[in-house]
Amino acid sequence: MAAGAPLITFDKVWKSYGQGEARVHALAGVDLAIKRGEFVAIMGPSGSGKSTAMNIIGCLDTPTAGTYSFMGIDAGRLDRNRRAMLRNLYVGFVFQGYNLLARTTAAENVELPLIYRGVASRERRNLAMQALAQVGLVGREHHTPAELSGGQQQRVAIARAIVTRPTLLVADEPTGNLDTARTHEIMELLTQLNTELGLTIAMVTHEVDVAGYAERTIRFLDGHVASDIMKVELA
Amino acid sequence: MIWETVRLSLRSIRRNVLRSFLTLLGIVIGVAAVIAMLTIGSGTTEKVKADISKLGSNLLVVRSGRPAGPGGPGGLDQVVRPLAEKDLEALVAHLSGARAISPASQKQVRVIFGTESLTSGVTGTDSAYLEARDWKLVSGRPFSDSETRSGTGVCLIGETVRQQFFGDGDPEGEIIRVNRTSCKIIGLLEAKGYTGFGQDQDNVVLMPLHAYQRRIAGNRDIDNIYIAADDRTPTSELQPRVEDILRDARRITPDRESDFAIRDMTQIADAMASATTTMTGMLGAVAGVSLLVGGIGIMNIMLVSVTERTREIGIRLAIGAHEKHILIQFLVEATVLSLLGGIIGILIGLALAGLASLTLTIPFAPSPAVILLAVGFSALIGMVFGFFPAMRGARLNPIDALRHE
Incomplete structure (x- = not known):
């Protein structure tokens, strides 16, 4: 992949559900490109197609028509297991509801993606500790999610997402369950990961404040990209 | 990994x-049942073999009546003639290759001592009986020939009879009442325990044949003649000799069938052993059905588990x-899960079989092959019944799974 080439490209991507009269187009021929190192906020009302777009970006879903390429790979044509491999190698996920495994310690949660990579147990523990340190959770590695606050749980989730040193971080309303102070902390952390590690971040949010942390905001409406604005242009 | x-x-x-634990229970019960059944079963087979050889090794038993066979019992023209004293005498006089020949007639009779009573198997026989049946005396003496001949009121008792009337005390010289006749105890028989069919072999009273015939049976019949082969003579060789002598003694013309039957206890031992083996197999199969039910329990709980952990699957x-x-x-x-159940089941099954072998006094005969089979089978059940739920989990769409509440 040439330097400066986009990490993510949507080429006339369609995603449709149902048949005949009842056919609904969640995405209707979307063109989009995200470069390496970008921090992109994706906004839009529910039903606008933003979640569908995020699922395709995260290689969880495939387009009905058009091409989705990720790192120059035609990811939209890969089978389940290949996409799983792609996710494991290059994509980290952060969800609104944290999605940690219950009754499993923070360290074990963070180690999870490494298990599917076949990393040895000791090495896994080291990497998990490093990731937990990066998100500021030293000393909490043996706590289970139930023993951690919402903000801390989201930090564990972020540690789990970055422990594999991914190229892309997909965040789905990462602050949706948090109060303002916690939201600020988490967004600071994401910004820091973006600038310090050069991690590309695609984040869905419906809060303008949260979107403000990103350098670029893409708004979806009715399956189309309604606006695509760089922060510098706003300033 | x-x-x-x-x-x-x-x-x-x-x-x-x-x-x-509740899921395991199905497998535990199934495996325990199979293991207990098969272990008890093979113990019983051994016990039956041992019992029958205890009846006396290389033993032939003659009784009146046509040998069982196609066509069933004899027609009207053939009245069953009981065995008689002259048949016994003919055998004693002419049969070679026999170690002991002894008559025996039996009846369940009420035996009374003081205020206690007991229904016991009373046998009228002679002094050769103990040798024919390989039975020993713990104390006292057997009947003398003169007691046998004259039918004196003396008797030998089994351990159960002693326990009932005398506890651990010495019964010798005591007088018990058998039916309406009194009988002096002259010896105590060695305990033989129960047969594989739960029959108490020690609930017996032996008395001289003539005493039995006169005072209990009220006839001169002999129910059975026991013939123990000596060490050099196989029962299969002895049997035709016995048949010839008896046909001659009973004046049966060559065109007629024998009106008595000779049973070879060795053959019966084999037949019984194979019958218990079949029985064991059937019980095992029935117990195996409960294993199947246990497997369905595992499938059920795995389906619940997959549904419950849909989100976890989505994350993974x-x-x-x-x-x-x-x-x-x-x-x-x-x-x-099912392997764990299998192992617990094996331990419980073996414990049950051990307990049963103590109470039923049968040998404890655990089979390594059966245990290995149970381990393998329970693992197999887990795999077979776990496959469908596991497949269902694996096929989940990650997007839907993550959305699952």
């Missing part, structure tokens, strides 16, 4: 101790687990 998965499944089993799939990882995870979990 696989070890990792086993650890993971052990942890998930531990997390739901009660539920795991999202962060890069392949279908096979999820499949293996749940398959291993089901297998570990």
